[in-house]
Amino acid sequence: MPIPHRQFIRKAKQRLKDKQGQKRIEEIRKLQQELPCYFTGHYGKVRKWLVSELKKTQTSQKVTHKDWFAVKKEGVVQIAIVGAPNIGKSSLLKALTNVQAKVADYAFTTLKPIPAILNLNGAQIQLIEVPGLIEGTAKGKGSGRAFLSVARNADFIILMHDLSKGKEELKMILKELSSYKIKKPSLIIGNKADLPEAPENLKEIKATFQEYKIVPISIKEGGGLQKVKKEVWNFLKLTRIFPKDKNGKAASSPVILKQGDNIECFVEKIHKDLLKDFKFAKVWGKSTKFAGQKVGLTHILKDKDTVQIVSK
Ligand SMILES: Nc1nc2c(ncn2[C@@H]2O[C@H](COP(=O)(O)OP(=O)(O)O)[C@@H](O)[C@H]2O)c(=O)[nH]1
Ligand SMILES: [Mg+2]
Known part of the structure; x- marks a missing residue:
């Protein structure tokens, strides 16, 4: 409550x-x-x-602070992708969105944060590639600080790790993040799972960092991306609510809300003016006891519910 x-x-x-x-x-x-x-x-x-x-x-x-900047928030949530240089952050961004990020086999490729939109189950999610922390620091205090502020302001953090490197490297990066007061990562992606050292390193990392979800992927070979999307959807804790019009026709694209949001949030998302004429709502789905149940503004919705608003 x-x-x-x-x-x-x-x-x-x-x-x-x-x-x-x-x-x-x-x-x-x-x-x-x-x-x-x-x-x-x-x-x-x-x-x-x-x-x-x-x-x-x-x-x-x-x-x-003239050197401070933020990436303009777009979409329903903002996720920062952080990690060391040259681990595949730009490659991941390219694989998940249609942004044109530069991928190269050397550090210092990405010199400023790159935002891109990922459409996940109908929700617009903003991903931001944060330049490798070391790259930022090397470029001078000002922009290094700016990168950190982008990572700090994001709603969620995805940490990327190169699985050809061992647990010490990951430990160091996690320590670095917490010393910069960046949120605990919601997910660790172990990239380059195709490399020969990867299986052994993954085993060790999973045993050492048990409190984290660790998803191995290979962007090169295209493995694991669906799993990444599934895990991201899980930690976002969003719900998809399908509006139904007066004639009983349900929309094909959902309204995206947070878990725990109620009918009032839903009405507000559709149109602010609807609220003053609101009479009741009819709901189909997991949040109800029976199909087409009549509810008021405080009724809490569940994922994939269908809602019809009845106005005065
Ligand atoms: N073996 C292998 N190489 C990868 C993989 N993903 C990315 N790379 C390579 O790693 C290098 C750095 O990639 P990039 O996306 O620019 O990394 P960033 O600096 O973290 O943004 C490039 O040469 C990529 O081709 C992968 O899954 N496996
Ligand atoms: Mg990059």
């Missing part, structure tokens, strides 16, 4: 109290994630307040 909005505001203010600049931006983004998705009423006001705090902080940030 969401906590009452007053308690939320008190907690939010406390958490933002001594935070400035980038730290404040990160905290505001976290709070936005934690906010229950009501767009009206008290929580609607809290939501607006957080947006205005974010804008204020970003404006002052631009004035004081």
Whole structure:
């Protein structure tokens, strides 16, 4: 259950109290994630307040730190792909999206973050290749910091590892990430599984890093990409909701919501104006006891539900 909005505001203010600049931006983004998705009423006001705090902080940030930049958020979530240079990050981006990223057999190929859109089960997911951490640092403090801020601002992290290298290399990178205060990776991709050293290294890595999901792939030979998509979909915790029109015809492309989102979130996504004329909704699918069940705004939806909105 969401906590009452007053308690939320008190907690939010406390958490933002001594935070400035980038730290404040990160905290505001976290709070936005934690906010229950009501767009009206008290929580609607809290939501607006957080947006205005974010804008204020970003404006002052631009004035004081000219070297800071962010990749514009597009799609429903942003995933940063991080790791050492030359492990296949650009290759992965090319394999999953239609972006033209440069792939080359030497470090320093990718010198700035590259965003691309992956369509996953009807959800637009923004992937960002972050230049190899060492590349960033080598290029000078300014852009190195900028890369880190891109990785820190992403909603999720995918860490890529070259399976021709052993567990020490991976340990080092994980330590590096946490020292830069980058989120714990949601997934580790072990690329270059086609190389002769890979099976032995994978075995050792799986035994050492048991708290992580590790997916071996070979972009070169085309293996493992479907598994990557499946794992990404799992950690995103999204739901696909199919709208049904007045005549009972269900749409073929879903509205994408977060797990735990309710009818109000769904209505808001379709059209803000629908909310004031909302009477009830009819739902088919896993969230209901029977087909076509009548529900109100607070009904929580489940993946692949079909929803018909009935207006006043
Ligand atoms: N053997 C092998 N080589 C790969 C694989 N994926 C990428 N590479 C090679 O690794 C090198 C670096 O790739 P790139 O995508 O530019 O890596 P990035 O620096 O991490 O973006 C290139 O020569 C790729 O052809 C793979 O699955 N197996
Ligand atoms: Mg690259």
